[in-house]
Amino acid sequence: MNIEMTLNGKLAKAEIEPGTLLLDLLRSLGCYSVKRGCETSNCGLCTVWMDGVPTLSCSVLAARADGHEITTLEGVREEAEAFGAFLAAEGADQCGFCSPGLIMNVLAMERELESPAMDEIREYLAGNLCRCTGYAGQMRAIEKYLNRKKEA
């Protein structure tokens, strides 16, 4: 079957099998930031935005993306680099495998919540697992990243 979607601001057409997962389609289109992790919808590594909403691409059929707008880390590169610098500064990206999914969800949170408290941040990001850092560095990085405008 054929689908059309807007991928990172550009029209993308693809011929897919009906059972193709969005995760696999995006990787086949060169969006290698989208990682395959747990495949049980728990880890958040495969997070992309579907019409601006953070979504697990391992749990969505690519067919469902037809006519929708999909954003991956490649589509928000400047923002991702800005937040990535905060992660690096706090030593919060040890193996880095979970970083793309985390960054996508942090950027979505920044758009959705105004001045979130740490508890709200933890709750929003509960679906982004990291097996290296213990989260403390990530939390420091997120706090500093969200406060950057106030401090500027």
Place this chain on the structure above:
Amino acid sequence: MFRVKEYVKAGSLEEAYQLNQKKSNVLLGGMMWLKMGSNYKMTAIDLSGLGLDKIEETEEEFRIGCMCSLRQLEQHKGLNEYFGGVFKACTRHIVGTQFRNGATVGGSVFGRYGFSDILTCMMMLDTQVELYKGGIVSLEEFAKMPYNRDILVRVIIKKDGRKAAYVSQRPSKTDFPVIACGVAKKEDCWYVSIGARPGKAALVKLTAGESSLAEQAQAAAEQFAYGDNLRASGQYRKYLAGVYVRRLMEQLKGEEQK
């Protein structure tokens, strides 16, 4: 691994219903649970084009389309204001934001999963489900019905003045619950719903009596059957249920007296 030969975005409920009569076909909700099975299905039927992803509020009720996400329940102002935030309470610990953006109300309720926070929460309220062919039935009755090939179109929750509270206990945040408890009160009647026992949620109604809340909570908790699994023993669950039901009753009583 979930595999499918064909994908159909249904143009109408009738089309979806007809396709769904074949056992080799499957209706798609959020796919969170479905995709973890090793199923090969002929046709995946998608309801996402039927406008069933809205929560409508009227004077008498909330009408929740089957394709609404759990995140919509969590964030819906009207639902949470009317029922004391129970929909936020019952959804906030379900995995993560992205998961709740995908998982659907229809999938959660139709599945009648034992671990379901959603089923437990809705059970204590005056909730009905609208089935495409089966019409409107109470959620309590629906939970006991055998699985069939009908379509759950929407969930209807009556604004009957019930005050409600909800709590669950999990081994760790975002895990499945060991026990899920909901208590609602209307006039002198308690509606107690307990899920993850580990069986699916069931409802017990009690008339508020002269005895202490601890005794009433215990009386309610005694009426459910509890079982063992890897997460907890039935004995532990029963003990937890008594404690949580009492706490929820105290919370509601306290709010009533304010």
